[in-house]
Amino acid sequence: MSTVPVQAYLALALILFCIGLYGALTKRNTVIVLISIELMLNAVNINLVAFSKYGITPSITGQIFTLFVIAVAAAEVAVGIAILISLYRNKKSVNIDEMDAMKH
Amino acid sequence: MMENAWIIPLFPLLSFLFLILFGKRLKEASAYIGILFTLASLVYSLLVLVDRFSAPTYKAEGVWLTIGDVQLTAGFEVNQLNALMLVIVSLVSFLVHMYSKGYMQGDDRFPVFYAYLGLFTFAMLGLVISPNLLQTYFFWELVGLGSFLLIGFYFYKEEAKAAAKKAFIMTRIGDVGLLIGMILLFWQAGSFEYDEIFAAVEAGAISGTMITLTAILIFVGAVGKSGQFPLHTWLPDAMEGPTPVSALIHAATMVAAGVYLVAALFPLFAASETALMTIAVIGAFTAIFAASIGLVQKDIKRVLAYSTVSQLGYMMLALGSAGYVAGVFHLMTHAFFKALLFLAAGSVIHAVHTQNIEHMGGLWKKLRVTGPLFLIGTLAISGVPLFSGFFSKDEILIAAWAHGNTALFWLAVIAAFFTAFYMFRLFFMVFAGEARSDMKNVHESPSVMTLPMVVLGVLAVVAGYVNTPWFGTFLGDWLVEDNHALGHGHIEGPAWIMIVATAVSLLGIFLAWLMYGKRSLSRDWLTSRMPLSYNVLYNKYYIDEFYSLTVVNGAKFISSFLRFLEVFLVEGLVKSVTGVASALGKLGSKIHNGQIQTYGTVAFVGLAILVVIYAFTGGYLK
Numbered sequence: 001m002s003t004v005p006v007q008a009y010l011a012l013a014l015i016l017f018c019i020g021l022y023g024a025l026t027k028r029n030t031v032i033v034l035i036s037i038e039l040m041l042n043a044v045n046i047n048l049v050a051f052s053k054y055g056i057t058p059s060i061t062g063q064i065f066t067l068f069v070i071a072v073a074a075a076e077v078a079v080g081i082a083i084l085i086s087l088y089r090n091k092k093s094v095n096i097d098e099m100d101a102m103k104h
Numbered sequence: 105m106m107e108n109a110w111i112i113p114l115f116p117l118l119s120f121l122f123l124i125l126f127g128k129r130l131k132e133a134s135a136y137i138g139i140l141f142t143l144a145s146l147v148y149s150l151l152v153l154v155d156r157f158s159a160p161t162y163k164a165e166g167v168w169l170t171i172g173d174v175q176l177t178a179g180f181e182v183n184q185l186n187a188l189m190l191v192i193v194s195l196v197s198f199l200v201h202m203y204s205k206g207y208m209q210g211d212d213r214f215p216v217f218y219a220y221l222g223l224f225t226f227a228m229l230g231l232v233i234s235p236n237l238l239q240t241y242f243f244w245e246l247v248g249l250g251s252f253l254l255i256g257f258y259f260y261k262e263e264a265k266a267a268a269k270k271a272f273i274m275t276r277i278g279d280v281g282l283l284i285g286m287i288l289l290f291w292q293a294g295s296f297e298y299d300e301i302f303a304a305v306e307a308g309a310i311s312g313t314m315i316t317l318t319a320i321l322i323f324v325g326a327v328g329k330s331g332q333f334p335l336h337t338w339l340p341d342a343m344e345g346p347t348p349v350s351a352l353i354h355a356a357t358m359v360a361a362g363v364y365l366v367a368a369l370f371p372l373f374a375a376s377e378t379a380l381m382t383i384a385v386i387g388a389f390t391a392i393f394a395a396s397i398g399l400v401q402k403d404i405k406r407v408l409a410y411s412t413v414s415q416l417g418y419m420m421l422a423l424g425s426a427g428y429v430a431g432v433f434h435l436m437t438h439a440f441f442k443a444l445l446f447l448a449a450g451s452v453i454h455a456v457h458t459q460n461i462e463h464m465g466g467l468w469k470k471l472r473v474t475g476p477l478f479l480i481g482t483l484a485i486s487g488v489p490l491f492s493g494f495f496s497k498d499e500i501l502i503a504a505w506a507h508g509n510t511a512l513f514w515l516a517v518i519a520a521f522f523t524a525f526y527m528f529r530l531f532f533m534v535f536a537g538e539a540r541s542d543m544k545n546v547h548e549s550p551s552v553m554t555l556p557m558v559v560l561g562v563l564a565v566v567a568g569y570v571n572t573p574w575f576g577t578f579l580g581d582w583l584v585e586d587n588h589a590l591g592h593g594h595i596e597g598p599a600w601i602m603i604v605a606t607a608v609s610l611l612g613i614f615l616a617w618l619m620y621g622k623r624s625l626s627r628d629w630l631t632s633r634m635p636l637s638y639n640v641l642y643n644k645y646y647i648d649e650f651y652s653l654t655v656v657n658g659a660k661f662i663s664s665f666l667r668f669l670e671v672f673l674v675e676g677l678v679k680s681v682t683g684v685a686s687a688l689g690k691l692g693s694k695i696h697n698g699q700i701q702t703y704g705t706v707a708f709v710g711l712a713i714l715v716v717i718y719a720f721t722g723g724y725l726k
Contacts, residue, residue, distance in 0.1 A: 021708065024704060025704050025708070033701075096701060097701070099699075100699055102698040102699075102700065103697055104698065
């Protein structure tokens with residue numbers, strides 16, 4: 001079985017993270033922004049899993065940690081979507097640039 | 105009495121304070137306060153003067169400041185000159201206070217006027233009892249302030265505003281000289297005290313050049329205050345003030361301060377022949393210069409103003425010719441007849457409501473009191489025998505002759521001729537001839553105005569007899585008594601001087617009578633032949649124009665240059681500093697727009713920068 005080098009995992013994680021970051025910072029639709037954040041979290045997960053196998057001291061901790069991240073991400077998305085829906089009810093819009101309540 | 109002479113200036117000060125506080129409520133009753141307080145000053149001054157005849161000079165001082173081992177003192181001194189000045193100032197001030205009650209009646213700012221008069225009188229009285237230069241300087245500036253307030257009393261008139269500023273600035277130019285001279289004297293003599301300065305001068309502790317320099321610098325201050333050429337231009341403009349103020353300024357207070365200063369520091373001046381010569385030349389030049397302008401002026405007060413400048417020139421000439429007594433004597437007689445002339449002029453203006461003498465005429469029959477009194481003043485200033493001005497002018501001429509200033513002596517004689525001519529030109533144009541039709545409602549002034557004039561009229565006649573070559577020179581002997589530095593009480597002069605002086609003044613009067621009284625000589629005879637010199641005289645030798653062309657434009661040029669520097673250099677620097685700060689602030693506030701994505705971007709950029717720094721430095725900033 002040919003092995004995939006660790007660099008490939010890391011490159012994938014990096015690309016995913018960058019796409020996620022780009023999406024989170026530029027998209028107007030809040031749903032897309034939330035999805036982009038998921039992408040970034042998943043890029044992190046890939047890193048954690050990769051290092052748990054190919055790290056200097058390989059251990060199962062990284063994979064366990066990934067499970068935690070997935071759980072927390074799921075909770076975060078649930079809360080995020082809930083906030084988004086209540087915002088939508090108030091503003092009739094999901095455009096993120098219309099949400100500048102932090103300024104006040 | 106002399107121990108308490110310090111109280112004399114305090115009366116007008118009290119009047120000033122009282123009227124400033126309660127004047128609004130008192131309204132026209134303020135006059136009684138002012139009159140009462142100045143009367144107190146006058147009575148006390150007279151008592152002090154009488155006291156001084158028999159007692160020696162009284163001087164009291166206390167330490168005011170101690171700086172290192174130098175002690176600055178403050179106090180008062182009653183010597184002959186001071187006692188005499190106290191009486192002159194408080195007398196004229198009292199009469200002016202009284203006169204103003206009639207003249208200023210109905211003015212909205214009546215109490216303020218009396219308050220200012222009090223301040224002005226206080227300043228002048230304080231000035232004449234100061235025992236040292238520093239104190240003199242304080243009061244000197246206070247006098248300047250008082251004149252500024254009073255000349256600008258009708259501040260809603262543009263001319264009055266400008267005249268007040270002009271008076272303040274012109275005298276300030278002189279004050280700079282006085283201040284520098286004072287500091288130099290202090291540096292040389294180690295004291296501001298008159299006595300110690302004179303002692304140092306006498307002991308030869310100050311070099312001759314230094315004496316000359318300080319004396320001339322101090323004289324510059326007197327030039328400014330006493331309206332001598334070339335700083336005389338403020339004095340005629342000061343006519344914009346109410347007429348009683350003109351009387352006060354021209355007779356006893358403001359302009360007398362300059363002459364007083366030179367007289368008070370006379371031993372210093374006497375130690376330097378150059379300084380004396382400077383004073384004499386400036387005095388004589390001013391005397392004839394101002395008299396020639398007075399020949400053609402059309403404003404009654406302006407003619408009197410130029411005659412004041414001219415007479416002050418006489419006093420300076422006397423002092424510069426070592427005629428201490430003559431100068432002080434003329435200061436005294438001039439105070440009386442000039443105050444009389446101004447008050448009478450005020451009475452005329454009060455009656456006819458114009459100052460242009462070409463619009464007057466035939467007032468002799470209508471102003472039965474003012475007319476004769478004006479005539480007395482005119483005779484006195486013209487130097488007609490038996491009037492006070494005759495004796496004092498004679499003293500001055502003798503002093504100038506005896507000192508060897510032959511050229512200046514003849515200048516003074518010509519100036520005396522001019523004086524007689526223009527004063528009688530004024531008199532005939534105002535009082536003689538046909539009454540103008542539009543002057544039907546001319547009334548004599550109320551007695552509160554005529555009474556002070558009567559007092560001054562009497563003094564203008566008899567004041568000369570305190571110091572005559574015929575009956576004895578009481579004033580002169582008393583003034584220089586036990587003080588050899590002041591020269592002789594009386595200077596013997598050839599008898600023909602008196603005859604010449606009488607002749608020129610009578611000639612001037614005769615000529616004025618021919619031209620303006622009898623009118624057998626056409627008024628235009630001279631002016632039409634010499635239009636150029638007439639214009640030059642009428643425009644006061646274009647001195648004002650010359651100043652505005654040179655000094656004012658020069659100052660404007662410098663100011664515009666500095667403004668250029670200010671706008672482009674200083675302001676540019678300041679603006680760039682504030683610009684950077686405000687640009688940073690604007691950027692910061694733009695980032696705080698409430699958009700989560702902007703915040704995220706900023707955070708990311710910051711992280712990226714930190715990573716870059718980390719990459720280059722390996723984690724540590726050195």
